[in-house]
Amino acid sequence: MSTTASGPGDDRFDPSLSAIMSERRQLINVAYRLLGSLADAEDVVQETYARWYAMSRQQQEAIESPGAWLTTVAGRICLDLLGSARARREKYVGEWIPEPLPDRTEWISGRPGGTMADPADRVTLDETVSMAFLVVLEAMTPAERVAFVLHDVFRYSFAEVAEIVGRSPAACRQLAFSARRRLRASQTPAIPPARQAGLVRDFKLAWEAKDIDALIGLLAPDATAIADGGGLVDAMLLPVEGGEQIARYLVDIAARAPDLTILERTVNGRPGLVAQQDGVTVLVMAFDVAADRITNLWAVRNPDKLRPWTTG
16 A cells, blocks of 8 residues: 655554554454355454444554454454354255355466455465364354354464453353364364375266266265255255265266366365356365265355355
8 A cells, every 4th residue: 555645644544554454364364264254254354444444543543452453343243143143044045054265276287266366355275264174163152163263273362252252261261162172073084185185086087977886985975965055046955965875966966967067176275176157156065085085075056155266
């Protein structure tokens, strides 16, 4: 941002403005992990900045740590949204899956897969945004999720978390402990990314070939597939259980949509697949893998959640 030194007040204001805006990426990262939706995270950050700029200059200067203030406000907004999300999800058609994130790079070729987003709006891709991780977060209470994400992921103290959650530091410590226990119970041993990429690539080839036996061999016998169409497009309303049942369902999809183009992409920091029809992304698929078998498959078809995957 350019500055114009028209007076002492402006000289003081510009560095402050720069510091405030530099918090944007951190706020996006926090809000996405708390909400599982990039669109909602962007709305939260916009509302947070609106509240900052609604204050007088004197009120702003009285805040010792603007970054901490912004995080506190964003965290409280997220907590409120999480509290109302359960009621909204009851009206949601079918299963709800967190909004998938691209990193705009084909992990098979390293070529850019679209226009780069503003760096200030990009979410850092690591294990804390994997689909498996976000799905576990969805099972937590709002207070557990906020306490765990802010303390364990972003290293805020329990005293700082308490300011956001409205509970004592000791209570927030217990919330994070409970959340940690949920996460440990659901975690599977990690496999090397290259091995997961290979499994997903084999899955893609078997799916394109409509090879049921090959698909069954790649899926765990007790695998689960969940789709999210949001009532806007055709998608299975209930999870499909069992490797053979999933394989037959996928082959049926391939038979009914022969013009699908399936691409290897990074989805939430892990190897995944994207299906396009006439150049438009209609499906984003994320995977969880254990013991060299695919154990979970999440297929997002809701077009509202595929907005970040639109190429231009």
